[in-house]
Amino acid sequence: MEQRHLGKQGLVVSVIGLGCLGMTGTYGKADEKESILTIHRALELGINYLDTADAYGPFKNEELVGKAIRGSRDQIILATKFGSIRSSDPAYRGVNGRPEYVKTACDASLRRLGVDHIDLYNQHRVDPNVPIEETVGAMAELVQSGKVRYLGLSEAGPQTIRRAHRTHPISALQTEYSLWSRDPEAEIIPLLRELGIGFVAYSPLGRGFLTGEVKRYEDLGPGDWRRSAPRFQGENFAKNLELVERIGEIASRRGVTAGQLALAWVLAQSRDIVAIPGTTRRIHLDENIAALDLKLTEDDLSDIESALPPGAASGMRYPEAMMHLVDL
Secondary structure, three states, rough: OEEEEEOOOOOEEEEOOOOOOOOOOOEOOOOHHHHHHHHHHHHOOOOOEOOOOOHHHHHHHHHHHHHHHHOOOHHEEEEEEEEEEEEOOOOOOOOOOOOOHHHHHHHHHHHHOOOOEEEEEEOOOOOOOHHHHHHHHHHHHHHHOEEEEEEEEEEOOOHHHHHHHOOOOOEEEEEEEEEOOOOOOOOOHHHHHHOOOOEEEEEEOOHHHHHOOOOOOOOOOOOOOOHHHHHHHHHHHHHHHHHHHHHHHHHHHHHHOOHHHHHHHHHOOOOOOEEEOOOOOHHHHHHHHHHHHOOOOHHHHHHHHHHHOOOOOOOOOOOOHHHHOOOO
């Protein structure tokens, strides 16, 4: 398994990580047994980077990951997040970046995960009401105490990244990046390279849409979060399906799946990019890993660029209320 550096502080992870979000029901019915077996399979295949968050579940995802890694802690780069607040109302989305909350959230995550330290601790969403220097300052104290090894941000904007990095070195920024979410190319990725911060691409398969397996809105189960996502609705869905069909044609010529082509494209953009496709099944994990064997040619990249240029996707990537919490 290829290893890549995230930042300049010494963090090294597998080029493909495992996003664990879906293991507690975000995209439909959860299967804890299969999810745990998927994590074990990932470790067997050389994946050492597991990504979770306290908001997933909420809280249940960290507990599941903690159960799965028992006895294997020394094999794993464990990443989790804080600051994205959930309530009994599924539609509620809040943020909390207050220093005192940072510390209590970390302690709670350590308990749920059953570990004594977190390798990469990410601020899930920036709190517009708390100066980033205060939030990252509290995160830095966690590094000094040994509870956290490296710091990261998720969905932060350029000025926030600069200010955070001045307060304490940031090893990684995590944001959505795929063939249909290419916004980071304009400002974020160049800034990260300037500062020496690694980039973690989440949803590199477009929340599963780029695999070509979702053909109709009805393919999404009743509990699937994607039913509320603009890109999966109405006219947007139809237009985006046309884009996926184009990718499928290119993939077919190479003898691979659309998902493998999409994942290989992300990893081919630069050696400072790591992808964390999420999956809940071993069969899909094996398919993702096979993307590492696909070496895209200049002609492939040109064909892909023509099929899905920046801005080609129809619809916002999150519902409007959630879009207010990105790029702050």
